[in-house]
Amino acid sequence: MGELVPGGNLALPEGALTIRVPGPFDLSALITGADGKVAGDADFVFFNQPSAPGARLHGDTLTLHPRRLRPDAERITVVISPADPATPLGRLPVPALTVSADGGAPLARFSPPRPAQETVLLLAEVYRRGDRWKVRALGQGYADGLAGVARDFGVEVAEEPAPPTAPAPAPPPGQGPGAAAGGPVAVVNAARARAGAPPLTLDTRLTTAAEAHAAAMASAGRLAVEGPDGVSLFQRVAAAGYRCLTVQEHLVSGPRTPEEFVEYCLSGAERRGPFGDPSVAHLGLGRAVGPGGDVFWTAVWAEPFTPDGLERLTSEVIVLTNAERAAARLAPLAAEPRLTTAAQRHSDDMVARDFYSHTGPEGRQPWDRARAAGAGHRGIGENIACGQRSAAEVVRGWMDSPGHRANILGPDFTHIGVGYATGSRAGTYWTQVFGAV
Numbered sequence: 350m351g352e353l354v355p356g357g358n359l360a361l362p363e364g365a366l367t368i369r370v371p372g373p374f375d376l377s378a379l380i381t382g383a384d385g386k387v388a389g390d391a392d393f394v395f396f397n398q399p400s401a402p403g404a405r406l407h408g409d410t411l412t413l414h415p416r417r418l419r420p421d422a423e424r425i426t427v428v429i430s431p432a433d434p435a436t437p438l439g440r441l442p443v444p445a446l447t448v449s450a451d452g453g454a455p456l457a458r459f460s461p462p463r464p465a466q467e468t469v470l471l472l473a474e475v476y477r478r479g480d481r482w483k484v485r486a487l488g489q490g491y492a493d494g495l496a497g498v499a500r501d502f503g504v505e506v507a508e509e510p511a512p513p514t515a516p517a518p519a520p521p522p523g524q525g526p527g528a529a530a531g532g533p534v535a536v537v538n539a540a541r542a543r544a545g546a547p548p549l550t551l552d553t554r555l556t557t558a559a560e561a562h563a564a565a566m567a568s569a570g571r572l573a574v575e576g577p578d579g580v581s582l583f584q585r586v587a588a589a590g591y592r593c594l595t596v597q598e599h600l601v602s603g604p605r606t607p608e609e610f611v612e613y614c615l616s617g618a619e620r621r622g623p624f625g626d627p628s629v630a631h632l633g634l635g636r637a638v639g640p641g642g643d644v645f646w647t648a649v650w651a652e653p654f655t656p657d658g659l660e661r662l663t664s665e666v667i668v669l670t671n672a673e674r675a676a677a678r679l680a681p682l683a684a685e686p687r688l689t690t691a692a693q694r695h696s697d698d699m700v701a702r703d704f705y706s707h708t709g710p711e712g713r714q715p716w717d718r719a720r721a722a723g724a725g726h727r728g729i730g731e732n733i734a735c736g737q738r739s740a741a742e743v744v745r746g747w748m749d750s751p752g753h754r755a756n757i758l759g760p761d762f763t764h765i766g767v768g769y770a771t772g773s774r775a776g777t778y779w780t781q782v783f784g785a786v
Contacts, residue, residue, distance in 0.1 A: 352750040353459040353473075353486035356574075356736035356775030357705055361415075361475070361482045365451030368411040370429055370444050370472065373436075377428040377495065378404055378411055379502045382421045385569045385577055386503035392419075393504045395495070412451065413475060415482045424476040426487075426502070430469045430495045438464035438490070446472050448484050460749065461488030462742070464619075468494050489572075490619070501571045501602070533607035533634055537624070540611055544625035552651070555633025558585035559647040562600075563635035567645040572600045575774060582647065583776040591631075592654040593771040594662065597623045597738055599648040610646050623650040654771070663689070663767035665740035666781070670757055670765065673748055677758050685784060688766025691715075691722040692780040695733070696768035699778045705735050719782060726764065728785030730756040735775035743779045761785040 351359050370376050377395040380403075381387055391401055399406040403418035404425065413425060429444055431437070438444075448457045464470055467490030475484050491498050538548040562585055565576030575581045582598055599620060604610040614620045623629050633649040652658065664684075671681040695718055699705055707715055715731035732753045737743035747753035756762070768780040 351457045352752055353457050353484075354734045354736055354746055354750075355461065355486050355488040357459075357734075358483050358485040359448075359457045361448070361456065361484055362450055363416075364414075366413045366415070366456075366475070367449045367451050368413065368427055368473070368475075369409055369447050369449070370427075371409050372442055372444060373432045374409070374429040374441070374444060375432050375495075376406060376409055376411055377430070378406065378413075379426045379428065379499070379504070380404065380418060380422050381424045381426065381502060383423050383577070385424070385571045385573065388419065388421070390504055392422075393499055393502075415475065415477075422477075424474055426471055427473045427475070428469060428495070428498055429472050438467050438470060444470065444472060446486075448473075457484055459486040459488075461486070462746075464490050467491055467617075467619075469498050471498070489574075503570065533610070534632065536607045536611050537632060537634075540615060540624045546625050546627050546629075549629060549632040549650075552591065552631035552633055554589040554591040555586060555631055555649045555651060556635065557633070558582065558589045558591070559633040559635030559649050560637070561585050561635070563637040563645050563647040566600065566602070566647070567637035567639040567643070570639050570641065570643065572602055572645070574598070574600065574776075581774040581776075582649065583772050583774065586633075586649060586651075587772040591651065593651045594654045594658040595628060595652040595738065596771055596776055597626075597629070597650040598776070599623075599646065599650075601646040601648075602643055604646065605644050610648075614648075623648075626650070628652045659769060662740055663769055666744060666767045666769075666779070667765055669740055669744040670781070673744065673757055679758060679760055680763070682762060682765040682783070685724070685764035685766055687722045687724040688719060688726075688764055688782045688784050689768065690766065691718045691724060692731075692766040692768030692782040693770075694718060694722065694768065695731075695782075696770040696778045696780045699733075699735070699780075700770045700772040703773050705733070705775070705778070707731055707733060715782060719784065724782075724784060726784030726786060728761060728783075730759060730762060730783035730785075732756050732779075732781040732783075734779045735777060737777060737779065743777075747781075756781070756783055759783060759785075 380392040394404050403414045405412045446459045447455050449455045469491040471487045471489040534551050562582045569577040629650045631651045635647040716729040719729045734743050762783040762785050764784040766782045770778050
């Protein structure tokens with residue numbers, strides 16, 4: 350069974366699938382086309398409407414028949430919310446999603462990072478790629494309830510009418526929210542000053558990427574790391590010519606002014622991080638207004654790449670890994686240059702060729718890559734991850750996954766190499782290669 354991390358994906362077999370999320374949650378699904386929207390309210394599968402062509406919900410289990418979905422269906426987004434709407438997800442157990450072939454063994458499992466104040470979580474999506482179907486782990490939180498998610502996907506949600514307001518005008522090209530240093534950037538830097546962090550510099554490359562991504566989200570009417578054109582925010586950053594060491598992002602809809610945007614970001618612990626992070630040096634901001642008047646924001650926070658920065662970050666992964674081994678009374682792993690080469694090549698390759706797997710496109714395995722790098726260890730192990738924004742987050746994620754944890758605490762391993770690269774769909778790609786002499 351594959352353990353997925355945010356952004357990770359897995360090819361699915363033909364036939365029916367079951368998706369189960371046990372616990373005090375309500376499970377829902379939204380069936381959408383290439384435009385990211387439902388075709389009608391019947392595409393929203395939830396407790397009051399438990400079936401649609403190709404999908405049926407029963408308690409904590411969703412059964413999917415991808416080939417029986419409406420002909421133009423491209424994606425099924427799996428959503429959870431608390432069974433008790435008054436309880437934030439952060440007070441409940443961390444959800445665990447399992448994907449299985451109908452009646453068969455589990456194929457994949459995913460547990461997202463613990464939510465904070467979010468009331469809804471987009472947990473995973475089953476999507477069409479060519480003539481096959483795949484599953485991708487998401488873990489994206491919403492703070493405005495299941496109705497807000499449904500609305501963003503195009504479901505008509507009845508609610509009390511609000512007084513009409515005029516849509517905020519879209520900024521002219523080249524005059525987005527970051528165009529004036531005295532505008533939103535000043536608001537952001539004022540918040541950083543209160544947190545004791547140095548001011549950020551607006552970067553035109555990051556702003557180009559952020560504005561393009563905000564416009565893509567506005568055109569589709571939904572928040573997503575990957576736009577309707579199939580291009581992710583991080584691919585836009587790379588295409589703009591910015592090479593990140595670390596990167597964080599905010600994708601937000603609703604706030605109409607810079608002050609409202611910053612206030613929203615500061616209102617949640619999981620969103621507040623970049624405002625107090627002293628390592629962040631550059632900022633890109635994008636704002637766009639959709640056809641219905643909804644405002645979409647993209648903020649990209651980055652630390653530029655340097656060789657010293659890469660060495661510092663990968664060394665931190667080794668330190669944290671050895672701390673876990675010390676807690677288990679195991680000997681520390683020694684950094685090994687050839688294993689480091691193998692690990693770095695694999696992270697770079699996953700970014701360059703847009704895949705996420707232990708098996709390379711040509712079928713090469715971890716031990717093949719270690720041998721090609723000159724490593725002669727008799728035993729080789731590998732952990733990979735994508736989407737984590739820090740060394741602490743990635744090591745914590747590996748330790749929460751039984752298979753990855755077994756490698757970190759492998760008593761026979763003596764050496765380690767760590768690779769890290771940014772870009773592609775998930776933003777960050779991490780590799781650990783372990784060696785036993």
